[in-house]
Amino acid sequence: MIMHQDRNVKRLIVFMLSMTLPVISAADNSISSLRQQELKNLLIQDCGSCHGLLMKGGLGPALLPENLRGKPAWYITKTILEGRPGTAMPAWGPLLSEKEAEWITTLLLEKP
């Protein structure tokens, strides 16, 4: 009886470890595909409300690659995280990690 329970405990531990593996690998290589989808939705719905659904501008300037050309990635990431004080551009730092803001920056710079 004790042996039996012991084996179940071991199985449970192995099972729990296997559950954490995808999370660990997602954390050290990049942003999970679920989170990428969330960030894309954020870009369209939240950023899009000011920058236009197609990033062609509105209340905020257009954010197409040609508009951002020449602006360094760190500067764009900083703008996303810290906003532009004195303008309508809010700081997204409370909602996004630095890595996520960098990912959005790459998306903006690379969008066809």
Ligand code: HEC
């Ligand atoms: C409430 C309106 C608003 C929202 C929402 C908003 N922005 Fe902005 N954003 C602005 C405005 C206005 C500016 C121009 C600020 C200035 O005059 O320097 C700006 C500027 C920027 C710039 C700098 C562009 C450049 O050419 O230097 C980037 C990058 C940017 N926003 C990205 C984003 C992203 C990414 C999001 C969503 C996570 C977002 N913004 C959401 C209003 C907004």
